[in-house]
Amino acid sequence: MRIKNNLFLLPLLIWIGVPVFQTENPGPSPEAAFKGETNFEPYFQDIPGSEERIAMVPVTGGTFLMGSENGEKAESPVHEVALSDFWMATYEVSWEQYELFSERRIDHLGSTPDGSEITIEIDAVAAATTPYVDMSHGMGRKGYPVVNVTQHAALTFCKWLSAKTGKFYRLPTEAEWEYACRAGSNSDYFFGDSQGKLGDYAWYKENSGEKYQKIGQKKPNAFGLYDMHGNVAEWTMDAYAEDTYTSRDGNMTKDPWAVPTELYPRSVRGGSWMDDARALRSSARSGSKAAWKRIDPQIPKSRWWFTNAPHVGFRIVRPKITPPKEEIEKYWLEAIDDY
16 A cells, blocks of 8 residues: 655756767776766765765767677677766765665656656655565675665665665666676777786686675776676666667667566666676676575565675666656666566
């Protein structure tokens, strides 16, 4: 039953016509560089009511070749994709950040009479059930990436953060994720093709000690993004299918998104601490599985937690230009309906 107890309204401003701040390398920046967002530049997103903040770096849009002819069937054919500007979180979302999101759920979007602002109404209802076990599985919490969360939970975190800050946050699409991971490269990994260097940039099966590791310990890519290869795999907005790229062959696609129509599978990217080197390639794709809930005792099974996915987390993005209300609803509601 939905409880109509609206606590507050916060504006989600529509940014229109903000000039693009061109830079040759929108990559790593010291904390002093995260001053704000008057221009398309790095900034820190403070989470109101806490000391937590999320570092965001700009990813200037452009075209790139998505996929690989040397990978798995699901990675081909290679095709051209054009993307708009967006910010991406420097790091994967941590346990500390995720745990600030509790006992609230987005109800619906509204708009001001002149259409200049979008507001989000929040109901005081439980957002995430309390898990029956420690979802970190004893691998660590402070400074570590959140894991075992469903795509539904990750998306609802984005909605909650948007309501708290007045800025539109969501998960990246597969195309945005791969573009950001590649950071201008065309190789298997953003640093080249050699697996011998992977340990400098990623936690994976060979060096992880059979557990995830603290965020941001390895070298970043050219955009200043950490742990794009390995540590934990990351949710995207997209449905997963082996033939996703087939329909795009021969045509440049603008800001593609494979909208989910079924519960499984949804796309995760980047590989994890439990994967071999090949699964960490920039083009590597994989999908969620019902087996990730196999020991969940709840009936019906929890929409918030995967009990068997200690290798899956997420990071967030923010489009440079906030889309209209209808498009925001599409990103959130259509993707969240199933879990």
